[in-house]
Amino acid sequence: MKRQLFRLFIGIAACLFLTSCGFKDIDKRIFVQAIGVDYSNNEKQPYKVTLKLAVPSGSLKEAETKYAYISKEDSSMAEAIRFLKSHEDKELDFGHAKVIVLGENILERDLHEMLDFFFRRRDIQMISWVAVGNPSAEKVLKVHPKSEMSGTFALSNFFSNNGVESAYIVSSFLFDARRRIVESGIDPILPIIETGNKSKLKVNQSVVFSGVKKTRTIQLSPKQTKLYNLLANNTSKMEIEVGKMEESFTMSVDTAKVRYKIITSGRKPVLKMDIRIGGIIEESSFDMSPKNLDKYSSQAGKHTKKEILKLLTLFQEKNIDPLGFGLRYKATKLNNGKRFDEWKKIYPDLTFDVSVDASIKSTGAIE
Known part of the structure; x- marks a missing residue:
């Protein structure tokens, strides 16, 4: 009897140290579909972060997906994200961030330092795809292809093999990009997403660069990208x-x-x-x-x-x-x-x- 009372006392005492649940209902969240990072041409605030947010629709008859975009320039990725949270009335949820787009000018910097933010955050999936945006990550994210339907995300369709299957498309997961950047003996290769207007995307080239120091960078043509995929x-x-x-x-x-x-x-x-x-x-x-x-x-x-x-x-x-x-x-x-x-x-x-x-x-x- 004494043992049971002692266990009950320990259980009640332990409950006093428990924190409240941090879960938030889905109507208090807004989902980030893609993250874009460009170089701002300002050394004091070098990172320009753009988030593509999926705007929920109140009607099942909506045939078009709606998005919202928020951007911020800052000295670090973490600080930019913290500041962008003040732009929305809902919690930013990165659990569905499928694509990370890097501007071409950001490749000249130390990618390991820049991507460290994505590696460490527990709510960003390591199976997110990483790509390079041309002319910029922000412009690529703001493209809304006419073929994109409700409930789908065009950028992820390029790399998941659930949509298009093409030998001209190189797919690179975040975990693989990190491995190639950190590991000696293998260099990173990322697909290039090109856009010329607000409704068209094209992925048939890739860029290869050397490790942490981007002193050697070459862009592969569609033909060379196809042969790389073969090998x-x-x-x-x-x-x-x-x-x-x-x-x-x-x-x-x-x-x-x-x-x-x-x-x-x-x-x-x-x-x-x-x-x-x-x-x-x-x-x-x-x-x-x-x-x-x-x-x-x-x-x-x-x-x-x-x-x-x-x-x-x-x-x-x-x-x-x-x-x-x-x-x-x-x-x-x-x-x-x-x-x-x-x-x-x-x-x-x-x-x-x-x-x-x-x-x-x-x-x-x-x-």
Whole structure:
């Protein structure tokens, strides 16, 4: 009996130290759909933060999603967000912030320092997508595509594979962007969202930069972005154009598999890469015969090999590594604390030995 009374006393005493519930009803919250960060050209207040807020509709018949936008320039991300809270009568909820857009001019700064705010906040998901906005993050956020319907968010449809699926689109999660920025041996790559008006978005290019210090930055064209997706993600839904205008064809890739290994045992270091792609002919400027499938496959393989070697050589000349060759080298060698320094000496002299085995199964023609 005494033990039960003692436990009851302890339970009542513990309740006295409990705080009240911090939960707020949904009608007291407003959801942040996307966050934009631009450089303000003011060193004292370098960050211009723009929030895209979903405005709830009181009618189920509303066919259009409405948004509100608030912006603030400040010396830090946290201070800007704190100040923006005073612009709304509801609590800012970042649990649905799916996209973080960075202005192109912000890439010249230390991204690790700037993104530290997003890494630390517990209410911002690490699976949010990170992209670069052109001409600015604010203008990209304020675009409202005509195809955007109620209950959907156009920016997230580009990267989630639930909407469009394209080999020209690179998707980068916040956790992966952080890993690439912090980790040596692999460089960050982010998609570029372009807009020219208030109703159109375009995502078919990407930008690669080197680690924390943005001293080496290159923008990949749509064609280069497509090849990067093939090498990094085994992207299969892509097309390969082969030949000249008079006698050319387009191969639709259905399957893709890329393997590589780094060989340093010889006189010169070699990166040996084996690529296998399969598909059918999707378009042709001349009559194609099923009897010549081996010939067409060989042509597709040679053309793909040539283009991939150009891309790998570009990465090497610019001393950037978005494919993570340096990370692979460190992971396959016994750690002695100097592996990355070794890789920095090896990479400029690395020889690329690329082989592409293309297999065209059908000309796609209907007799």
